[in-house]
Amino acid sequence: MKTTLLVVGRTVEKHFITAIDDYIQRTKYFLSFDMEVIPELKNTKNLSMDQQKEKEGELILKALQPGDVIVLLDEHGKEMRSIEFADYMKRKMNTVNKRLVFIIGGPYGFSEKVYQAAHEKISMSKMTFSHQMIRLIFVEQVYRAMTILNGGPYHHE
Template identity: 60%
Template structure:
């Protein structure tokens, strides 16, 4: 199985890029992982939030292939402990999915069309994080899940 992380806009902060790279470099030892960055929309000053979400939604759905399972990182999603998330990932691995696609939306969230096509939603916390910070937190949690599944000493209860 390959994990794809689709996200809107590049990461602007160098400290976030450094952290993301750290976990992506570690993850390659466990599972194929790829980040697909959809460029920020242009001329959003002339768009309503809804129009922006719809346009981003179209671009997100273009990244989804037949047979993919798409999980949205969304504040209304299921909250897991790290061990529960590792079990969630293990179930996906055992199902033999070719690609598991996680999506981080833009600053206004997802369009209704993306919500309807999603296979599930995961929340990283009841707190709200910037959509750029979520990238680092999620990369670390994927890495943590892989180390839990391999019984390696990274995670401590």
């Protein structure tokens, strides 16, 4: 199984880029994992929030492949503890044949078409985080899940 984190817009803060890259490299020891960036929209000042979500949604859907299992990182999704997320990843590793694609949308969330294409939604927290920060939090949790599944010393109860 190949796992992809699909994000809208590049990460701009250097300290986030460094940390995200570090966790992605660590995770690759256990799992085929990468992050794909959909370029942010240009000239959004003339677009309404819904128009921006629609245009980003079209780009997200274009980046998907047949057979992808699509999981949105969304505030209305299911919350899990790290151990539960590790079990979730184990189940996915045993059942997903192609790509498991986690998606972080743009600043206004997802279009209705993206919601319709999704198989599941996961919430990282009841709190709100910047799109830059949630990328780091998510890749750290994927790495944590892999260390839990492989008996590594990274996670402590």
